[in-house]
Amino acid sequence: MADDSSPSTLAKLAGAGAAVVAAWAAQRAVALVWTGAAGHRPPKADDDLEGRFAEIAAAAALTAAAAAIARVYAARGTARLAARVNAHRAA
Numbered sequence: 001m002a003d004d005s006s007p008s009t010l011a012k013l014a015g016a017g018a019a020v021v022a023a024w025a026a027q028r029a030v031a032l033v034w035t036g037a038a039g040h041r042p043p044k045a046d047d048d049l050e051g052r053f054a055e056i057a058a059a060a061a062l063t064a065a066a067a068a069i070a071r072v073y074a075a076r077g078t079a080r081l082a083a084r085v086n087a088h089r090a091a
Helices: 009-038 053-090
Strands: none
Touching: 009 053
């Protein structure tokens, strides 16, 4: 017997899609802010190793943190939306 409180497959797919889009948007936002502040794009893994380690580590940490936070908020938002949709369907 299925549990009514478990998210549907569509809600899971929507949450995954929203998380991917949010992580991408966060990565782009960090790149935009970094470019404005430093005057150049943040270093990437496939760039030459001429960049300073501190700059590479800072770019990686900021990008990862922003992407993780965006994914969490996207997942929470889609979970709330799915709960509201399920509540309206049950009523």
